[in-house]
Amino acid sequence: MALVKVRELSKHYGSVTGIEGIQFNIDAGESMAIVGPNGSGKTTLVRCLLGLVEASEGIVHIAGNSYQPGDPTRIGYLPEDRGHFQRDRVIDVLRLFGTLRGLDSRAADGQAHEYLEEMGLGSLAFRPIQALSNGQQQKVHLGITFMGDPDLLVLDEPTRGFDPVNKAFFNKYVAERTSRGVTLILVTHQMQEVDDLTERILFLDDGAQHYLGTVHDAKRDLGEIRTEFTFLGDLPSLINDWPLELQGRGRAALIHRDGEDRMPERLLSDLMNAGVRVTGFQTRSSTLDEVFVHTYGESMQAEDEISR
Amino acid sequence: MVPAFMILLAFLVQSSESAIRKSSDVSGLTTFAFHYLDHSGLIDADLARRAGGSLATDVDKAKEDVKTGKIRTLIVYPSDVARSKIQIFENNVGLVADQKSTALARQLLQMSVARTVDSPQILKSLTASVEVDRAGYRNGVPDLGLAAVAVPMLFLFLYFTMTIFLGNQIIGGFAEEREQKIREVLFVDVTASSVFLARMVATTVLGALQLAIMVIPIVVAYFAIGPSLGLPLPAFSTWVLDSSKMLVGFGTLLLGVAMMIAVHAAVGAKIKSVREGSAFATLFIIAMFSPSYILGVISENPGSIAVQTMTYFPLTAPSTLLFRNALGNISLVELVISTTIVVITTVVTTLAAVRVYRGGQALPRKAPKS
Numbered sequence: 001m002a003l004v005k006v007r008e009l010s011k012h013y014g015s016v017t018g019i020e021g022i023q024f025n026i027d028a029g030e031s032m033a034i035v036g037p038n039g040s041g042k043t044t045l046v047r048c049l050l051g052l053v054e055a056s057e058g059i060v061h062i063a064g065n066s067y068q069p070g071d072p073t074r075i076g077y078l079p080e081d082r083g084h085f086q087r088d089r090v091i092d093v094l095r096l097f098g099t100l101r102g103l104d105s106r107a108a109d110g111q112a113h114e115y116l117e118e119m120g121l122g123s124l125a126f127r128p129i130q131a132l133s134n135g136q137q138q139k140v141h142l143g144i145t146f147m148g149d150p151d152l153l154v155l156d157e158p159t160r161g162f163d164p165v166n167k168a169f170f171n172k173y174v175a176e177r178t179s180r181g182v183t184l185i186l187v188t189h190q191m192q193e194v195d196d197l198t199e200r201i202l203f204l205d206d207g208a209q210h211y212l213g214t215v216h217d218a219k220r221d222l223g224e225i226r227t228e229f230t231f232l233g234d235l236p237s238l239i240n241d242w243p244l245e246l247q248g249r250g251r252a253a254l255i256h257r258d259g260e261d262r263m264p265e266r267l268l269s270d271l272m273n274a275g276v277r278v279t280g281f282q283t284r285s286s287t288l289d290e291v292f293v294h295t296y297g298e299s300m301q302a303e304d305e306i307s308r
Numbered sequence: 309m310v311p312a313f314m315i316l317l318a319f320l321v322q323s324s325e326s327a328i329r330k331s332s333d334v335s336g337l338t339t340f341a342f343h344y345l346d347h348s349g350l351i352d353a354d355l356a357r358r359a360g361g362s363l364a365t366d367v368d369k370a371k372e373d374v375k376t377g378k379i380r381t382l383i384v385y386p387s388d389v390a391r392s393k394i395q396i397f398e399n400n401v402g403l404v405a406d407q408k409s410t411a412l413a414r415q416l417l418q419m420s421v422a423r424t425v426d427s428p429q430i431l432k433s434l435t436a437s438v439e440v441d442r443a444g445y446r447n448g449v450p451d452l453g454l455a456a457v458a459v460p461m462l463f464l465f466l467y468f469t470m471t472i473f474l475g476n477q478i479i480g481g482f483a484e485e486r487e488q489k490i491r492e493v494l495f496v497d498v499t500a501s502s503v504f505l506a507r508m509v510a511t512t513v514l515g516a517l518q519l520a521i522m523v524i525p526i527v528v529a530y531f532a533i534g535p536s537l538g539l540p541l542p543a544f545s546t547w548v549l550d551s552s553k554m555l556v557g558f559g560t561l562l563l564g565v566a567m568m569i570a571v572h573a574a575v576g577a578k579i580k581s582v583r584e585g586s587a588f589a590t591l592f593i594i595a596m597f598s599p600s601y602i603l604g605v606i607s608e609n610p611g612s613i614a615v616q617t618m619t620y621f622p623l624t625a626p627s628t629l630l631f632r633n634a635l636g637n638i639s640l641v642e643l644v645i646s647t648t649i650v651v652i653t654t655v656v657t658t659l660a661a662v663r664v665y666r667g668g669q670a671l672p673r674k675a676p677k678s
Contacts, residue, residue, distance in 0.1 A: 050496050053667070069498050077496040083489030100497040144493060 001064075003028040003073070003152065003183050004049065009058035011044050018044035019207045022058070026200075028151070031184035033194040033215075036204035037296050042187045043080050045204070046154055049185070050077060062152065074101050076150035078158055080187075082141050086130040090116065093129060094143050101148025108147065115143045118173075134161050142170065146177070153177065156187040171196050191288035201288075203295060210295070215288065222295050223286030227254040227264045229271070230280040239274055242267060250279075342381035342409065343370055344416075348389050352420035359416055371397050383413045455546040460634035463557030467630055469523075470565050471596060474515040475572040479585035481511050482576025482665075500666030508573050508658075556633045556643065563647055564626025567654040568592065571623070574661035595623035599631055610637040619646050622653040 002025035011018040019041040026032050034042050047053040049060055051067050060066060063073040085093050091112055098108025116122045119139045121132075129137060138161050145153065153174070159167045167190075174197055178184050186198055194201060194215060201218050203211040211222060230251050235244075244252045256263050264283045271278050286294065343364040344356060353363070364370040364382060373379040374397040381399070386392035394413045425431045432438055444451040485491060485507075494503055534541055575588040599606060599618050606615050610632060618624040619632070625646045632638035 047492075052492060052495055069496060069502075075496050077493060079489075079492040081489045081492065083487075085490060086488055097493075097497065100494075 001028075002026060002061075003030075003063055004185070005059065005061040005064075006049070007059040009045070009048060009060060010056050011041075011048055011053065012056045017207045019048070019204070022204075022209050024202060024209075024212055026183060026185065028183055029178075029181040030200065031178050031186065031198040032200040032202060033186045033188060033198040034202045034204065035188065035191070035194065035292065036210070039206075040204040041207040042204055043156060044207075046077075046156060046185070046187060050075065050154065073152060074148050074150040076145035076147070076153045076155075078141060078145040078153075078155045080156040082138075084129045084137060084141065087128050089126050089128055090121065090132070090140055091125040093140065094147055097144045098147040101150065103148050111147060111149075112143070115146060119143065135163070135166060138162065139166075150182065152183045152185070154185045154187075157189070158186070159188075159190060159193065167193075191292055195288055205296065219285045219288065219291055223291040224255045224257060224294065225264075225283060225285060227256070227267060227281075227283045228252070229268075229278055229282070231271070232277040232279060235276060236274045239270060239276065242270070340381070340408070340412070342383060342412065343379050344383040344385065345370070346385045347387040348385045348417075350389065350420055350424075351385060351416060352423050355420055355423070356416060359412065361416070374399055381409045383409065383416075385413075385417065389417065455543070456548045456550070456636070457634040458542065458547045459549060460553045460557045460630070463554075463561045464627060464630040464634065467561050467564050467626060468596065470516070470519065470561075471568040472593060473519050474512055474565070474569055475589055475592060477515040477518075478508065478511050478569060478572045479576045479579070479589055480582055481507060482573065483579055483582040483585050486580055487582070495666070501662050504573070504577065504662050504665045508569060512569055553633055553636070557630060560626055560629045560633065560647065560650075563650045563654070564630070567622065567626065567650050567657070568596070570654045570657040570661065574657050574664065577661045577665035592623060595621075596627055598624055599628040603631065606631050607635050607637070610635075620649055622649055625650050 004024075004026040006025070007023045009022040010020045022041075022045060024032070034045060036042050044053070048055045049062070049067070051060075062075075063071070065071065067073070067075070091109070094112035094115065095105065095108045098111055099105060103111065113122070113125065116125050119142075121136060121139060124132060124136065129140060132140065142158065145155065145158075155174070158174070159170055162170060171193060174184065178197065184197065186193065188194060199214055201211075201213065201215050202209065203218070203222070211218060213221065228247075228251070232250065235252070242254060244254055246252050254263065254267055268278070268281055339358070339360045341360045342362070344351065344361050345364050345367055346356075356363070361383075364379075367382075367384060370379060370382045374382050377399050379399070382397040384395040384397075386394065394417070396409050396413060398409055422431055422434075425434070491500075491503075530539065531541065571592060572589065575585055579585040579588070602614055602618070605612055606618075606628065609615065615628065615632075618628040619638075619642055629638065629643065629646055632642075
């Protein structure tokens, strides 16, 4: 049974459309990323899911119901606009959210200390949050999200403000939880995070659902196959029939759709027959970053030009 | 901290007051070392000596001694005190030195002359200490004046104090929550309505507790050490405890504070910063105090349009009611209508505030339209 069920979900702010006709399921233990350019409706979708804003139309069910605080499904939400009780002590804030999610005070205390030790913040437990650095505050906020061992994690740009070491550490931390069956909804612009942490991906464009599928399928369906090779000398004119993209001296690439009539094999055969001294040859799918640029690049550029 | 500081301050004031009081003798005459010359012949030498005075013989030399600091004060009484002024030459030390010697010069003259009057009637008439017994009536019954309004007015004082203190706390609390962007995270775990109402109640209880902690020690200290400091104490024995006025005062106080808390909370739910909130708080305080500006009209012409408007306008109603309850010029009908308006305003404001606070949050179990 789907833990999260969304059908024909729309949210309008007056005449402005936040999201329109969104629908998907997320099974318990599954992880899904929501991606899209700024203003594409990601945060609105998350807010509708959690009941933070009332949807204009459609159905949003979490574990079979419109989600309300106090429901058995525990949710750890890290919002995009995050803040803290700045003057309160780190441990007190973590305890508070632990108890709000049903832990007794001793369990909340234990879990808070455990998290702080894991994050290397054990010595800061009794400091007021405002005395911490931005990165440390971000870790405390993530701690708030994880308190009470939520069944569903909804993380909006979780690694914003993290250095690469902390990003890697955080990704490992989340991956451990998803491997234990925690469901994850990840909103991010970091495509590497999507690749590392989620199985499925939802592309939003201008509030509408542009694509929904597995990360692997998205690369195939929205991306391209890149056959890249390196060579010595010049390419003979014979090869000019191929729509190659020269990428500097001795480097070229053929960009094509998956399954287009064994193109890499034919290209390599032609290069050999033409006497080109090929020193390297590989075929790979687009990365998610390339898929993102390929999907949204043109429309974003057009918007930039209009706004200019 | 504040109460402890106030108590410490009171003790310091008390000790310095004690030192000052040592410079008065049993007859109430101010005493300190001074020199005097008496051209009038009215000054009682014995009284002057008891006040610390020494008779000077050479006025020019005495004036020179004042300039050089050998003599602190020289008082010269003229031969005709009805036409000429008493002259005082003084080496100034403190800010109030002048007033002290002036008082002494007058006191010494008055007390010296009083000693020469044989008739107690003349003496009492001249010193203006004849007592007056006044009987006042209002609406056909004896009017006890300030004694009758003291207790009901206490409710007004409490209303002003609690509203200002709690209003600021509530607006500050909500604004801080908004500025620190913690609502969204909270609202996933607790409904906005619960957070709002809990914050209102918690802030009110904590604020009232803080207020009590600050005020009670000051009041206790005032009554404990006030008499020894010479502070005026209320004449409790003359206060009239009118049960109906006290009941109305207490009820109006509770309703008024509840309404003002709701109004402040509604503003707190909407504002984005403390600064924005303080502008609204100032408006509420002006509205709350505005009946004080027409107190004369309230006491003498309660049927006037201004008083009637303030009786029924929600933000001014509680303080107007409390004034009129103290003055005893409010009718039962006016009281019922006005308190009903206050109650309705409280309920409507609270509901609206909850709605504003939760923003567009979905209501419990209300599925989106499909």
